[in-house]
Amino acid sequence: MAYWLFKSEPNAWSWEDQVARGAAGEEWDGIRNYQARNFMREMKIGDRGFFYHSNVGLEIVGIVEVCQTVHPDSTTDDARWDCVDVRAVCPLPVPVTLKQVKANPKLADMSLVTSMRLSVQPVKPDEWAEVCKMAGLDPRTI
DNA sequence: GCCAACGTTGGC
DNA sequence: GCCAACGTTGGC
Secondary structure (H helix, E strand, C coil): CCEEEEEECCCCCCHHHHHHCHHHCEECCCCCCHHHHHHHHHCCCCCEEEEEECCCCCEEEEEEEEEEEEEECCCCCCCCCEEEEEEEEEEEEEEEEHHHHHHCHHHCCCHHHHCCCCCEEEECHHHHHHHHHHCCCCHHHC
C-alpha cells in the first residue's frame, strides 16, 4: 500500500466536508498540475493519505483512503485532467502542524516541506509512521 | 495583503 | 527549444 498527502484549502473543501460525504467519498477534483495528476494515476484502491489544510489551519487533520481509482475530472471537459475519489477514514487525535513537521528532522525530506506548492504528493512509509506517532495514532491500527 | 517559488504559456 | 511574461499557490 502506498501513502499520499492531499492538500485542500478548508474554505473550498475542508475535512468536515470530506467527513460529511461518508463512505461514498468524493472526487478529488480541480487538480490542474501534471505532477499531482500523475501521482493520482498511480493510486490504488485502499491507498491511504493525509488530509492537509492549507492556507487556513496549516495542519494535517485526518486520514483518507482512495476508494475509486483514476477517472476523468468531472469539473472540466479538458481530457488532460483526471482525479481519484477519496473517503474519510479517521481524524487525527492531535492534528500535526506544518510547524511541527518542519521542526522534525525525520521529516526534513517530506514533500510538504520540500515541494511546498505540490497539492498531491507521495509520503514515504517512515514519514507516514512518524506523523502518525506525532498525531497520537498507532499506524498499525489504521 | 504581500510576495517568493514555481509551473505554464506563447512568441521568436 | 529557449526564455520572458504571466498566473497561481500558499506561507507568512
